[in-house]
Amino acid sequence: MISTETTLAGYHFDNCFMNAAGVYCYDAAELNQVQASMAGTFVTKSATVMPRSGNPEPRYQPTRLGSINSMGLPNEGLPYYLDYVSQQQKAVPDKTYFQSITGFNIEEDEQLLAQISASDFKGVVELNLSCPNVPGKPQTGYDFEMVERILTRVFTVYHGPLGVKLPPYFDIVHFDQMAAILNQFPLAFVNSVNSIGNGLKIDVATERVVIKPKHGFGGIGGDYIKPTALANVHAFYQRLNPAIQIIGTGGIKSGQDAFEHILCGASMVQVGTALQKEGPIIFERLTRELQTSMAQKGYTKLSDFRGKLQYLD
Numbered sequence: 001m002i003s004t005e006t007t008l009a010g011y012h013f014d015n016c017f018m019n020a021a022g023v024y025c026y027d028a029a030e031l032n033q034v035q036a037s038m039a040g041t042f043v044t045k046s047a048t049v050m051p052r053s054g055n056p057e058p059r060y061q062p063t064r065l066g067s068i069n070s071m072g073l074p075n076e077g078l079p080y081y082l083d084y085v086s087q088q089q090k091a092v093p094d095k096t097y098f099q100s101i102t103g104f105n106i107e108e109d110e111q112l113l114a115q116i117s118a119s120d121f122k123g124v125v126e127l128n129l130s131c132p133n134v135p136g137k138p139q140t141g142y143d144f145e146m147v148e149r150i151l152t153r154v155f156t157v158y159h160g161p162l163g164v165k166l167p168p169y170f171d172i173v174h175f176d177q178m179a180a181i182l183n184q185f186p187l188a189f190v191n192s193v194n195s196i197g198n199g200l201k202i203d204v205a206t207e208r209v210v211i212k213p214k215h216g217f218g219g220i221g222g223d224y225i226k227p228t229a230l231a232n233v234h235a236f237y238q239r240l241n242p243a244i245q246i247i248g249t250g251g252i253k254s255g256q257d258a259f260e261h262i263l264c265g266a267s268m269v270q271v272g273t274a275l276q277k278e279g280p281i282i283f284e285r286l287t288r289e290l291q292t293s294m295a296q297k298g299y300t301k302l303s304d305f306r307g308k309l310q311y312l313d
């Protein structure tokens, strides 16, 4: 029996695949579909203090090799998602769910976590530090001092399992500096990567951009970002306390892509662009393909190869 089960934040998951925040997780209609799929669990859309309609449309476009999006954090507000997760905790109690949140300042992060503490939520919190699409708002994950201040406050007020969703980094010194910050805190996980911010997709026929917000600038996902995602997963796997696990996100559209993320150190893998294109049925194909990759190499469980990327030196 070849198993794709995993453990994260002390919880067991029958399958290591799940959605990426933002994809198939805006409302109950979408979350129900992931919940009913072969995914091991789901994460909600990043919830903000107030519900948001997000950026003007068109704000998402699939491309030949991936996607571009500038959604702008549209969401129903945290109470909506806490209520949905509470229902799922009662209906399907043997699963653990993820709640994504993002505040626009430290006070909002604290407020969101206080709301979660006051609820019957028993899952894992994913603090999104990396949305690139809110006009005028920076990707917090690129402000190292701010990340340290946020995590200091967060772990003062919240004591449940919590991880952070990071933007991609492109400099070895930044991996070193960010890992040194993250290692100070009892994080359950680090999720690398969010979309590569502020890319541009052009329609040559019309000589125009393809999304409306921000003059067409948006987060890039899909095949384009897999090498960067794998590097971020492995860089943090190499640098972080082993107690801080890695979730790998970025460019996963086949079982082999997932295999590569796990080989780099991922304990869980999230699917965004390919899920948006194929729908939750994709988790059946991805699981089967990962099991095939494992079988070809004589592996029966993820720990047989997790983090065992070989170097040439």
Ligand SMILES: O=C1NC(=O)NC(C(=O)O)N1
Binding pocket: 022, 046, 069, 070, 071, 072, 073, 074, 128, 130, 131, 132, 133, 134, 194, 195, 219, 220
């Ligand atoms: O964190 C995010 N990453 C993205 O690529 N897009 C969404 C968004 O724009 O809401 N948020």
